[in-house]
Amino acid sequence: MSDWSPILGLPLWVWLFVMPAAFAVLARMQRNRMRPALERVWRLLDRVYLASGVLAAIFMMTILILIVFQMAARWSGITFEGSTEFAGYAMAATSFFALAHAFGRGAHIRVSILLNLNSFTRMWLDAAAMLVAAVIATYFARYAVKTNFLSEMLNDRTQGQDQIPEWFVTFLSMFATTPDGWVALWRSSGDEWIYTPVWVPQIPMSIGTILLALALWDHLVRLLVTDESAIRSEVVE
Helix, strand or coil: CCCCHHHHCCCHHHHHHHHHHHHHHHHHHCHHHHHHHHHHHHHHHHHHHHHHHHHHHHHHHHHHHHHHHHHHHHHHCCCCCCHHHHHHHHHHHHHHHHHHHHHHCCCCCCCCCCCCCCHHHHHHHHHHHHHHHHHHHHHHHHHHHHHHHHHHHCCCECCCCCEEEHHHHHHHHHHHCCHHHHHHHHHCCCCCEEECECHHHHHHHHHHHHHHHHHHHHHHHHHHHHCCCCCCCCCCC
16 A cells, blocks of 8 residues: 555555544644634535435435336336446445445444443543544545556446446546546547446445545544534434
8 A cells, every 4th residue: 555655755554544543633632723623624524425415315316217217118118228237336326425424414333332331431432433443444445446446447347238428438537637638538539338337337436435434534533622423313203
């Protein structure tokens, strides 16, 4: 995990694990001074998590729409190629985009039997658990992104019947290139339909895991600064 060292000057593991942990310790030590600025960042991050949850809801509705279209196509004798694969992609996007938003709403399973002993141990045990979870989620996110690049490098394509326009793949590729290469990128693009590159449906996995890791580090800092967990479970009656 040192492939960024020539660019950033430090091994990647330092940026991903040591720096966030050191910032969390600094936020604890300087919590009174840093809290006003952090609260503005927290409001921004809450909007990001909410937007991720909205995206998850949109992809969930997409699953329903695809199922309805698939039923209508079957009744009318029309072939709807790739509908099963697209529904699977939407389901994966729903799951990963919802991770960060669901975490902040207390929707993830958390075993709290040891946290209820007293207020002191609750805070520090919660912080320790949050730190371990943040490290694991960051490790997952790092290799989710690496999987994206590996799939693109191998030109891995879907084994199903789903196809997407080549211009859409070119559009997504723009975010991984510099602006000076966009002209050449579009010149090499066509208007035909191609079998879906595997890295395209893998993008929500990478974004979702990155947001989950960010949410865990974020909530760890909030816990250390405020002495209270920012996770608020929604009670359903």
